Amino acid sequence: MITNIKCMIIDDNELDRLFLFHHLKQYENIEIVVSFNSAEKAIPYLELPIDVLIIEANLKGMNGLEFRKLAHKIPACIFISSNSELAIDAFELDTLDFISKPLKTERFHYSIQKLFDFIKMKEKCECFDALVGENSIKIKEGSNIYQVNITDILYLEALKDYTRIVTSEKKHCILDSLGNLLHKTTFDSFIRIHRSFAVPRHLIRSKNAHEVELTHQIKLPIGRSYKENLAFFHP
Helix, strand or coil: CCCCEEEEEECCCHHHHHHHHHHHCCCCCEEEEEEECCHHHHHHHCCCCCCEEEEECCCCCCCHHHHHHHCCCCCEEEEEECCHHHHHHHCCCCCCEEEECCCCHHHHHHHHHHHHHHHHHHHHHCCEEEEECCCEEEEEECCEEEEEEHHHEEEEEEECCEEEEEECCCEEEECCCHHHHHCCHHHCCEEEEECCEEEEHHHEEEECCCEEEEHHHCEEECCHHHHHHHCCCCC
């Protein structure tokens, strides 16, 4: 069961704040700890134990993207904005979701479900342990131990301090950052293509300006800061 989720809201539009309050109040396990109409007002509260930040990306003064960089300790962040062009920059940060305005009930509840899934995985992941070997990684999940061959991994997904290891059979999660894993020689065959994703070089089948396609018809985004990592690939 998910524990109580503490939320911070920042939006300079009063009607949108009321929308968020109304819909979040429907969840017994979500507590709105603080709410502000500017990022500057929220800065003194950065040390509060917050689980999710819901913030307008295009705030006046300090915008939401700038504030997220300061609020990097908050595990989950949901951006909202009428400027959908900011989504590209938002997903370069630790972003759980980006919701375009005007806010719609069904879309917002979908985002909250993503939040619940993230919190569940985070809580479960803290009970995991992993041992990285030369050609495989052993993952302890409760009473079960899985041995995952490095060659069976389709891609790695960053989830702040955690990493999801995706194979064709199962998704595992370990308490180690993607950056740390990629510094291990075991993962020398992987390249980072996005803040959130790393893939094995040999599984890349095609690419365009925005995404790569792997085997199993898996498509993943390319981050602007990581495009040079794919310079080696010439189909």
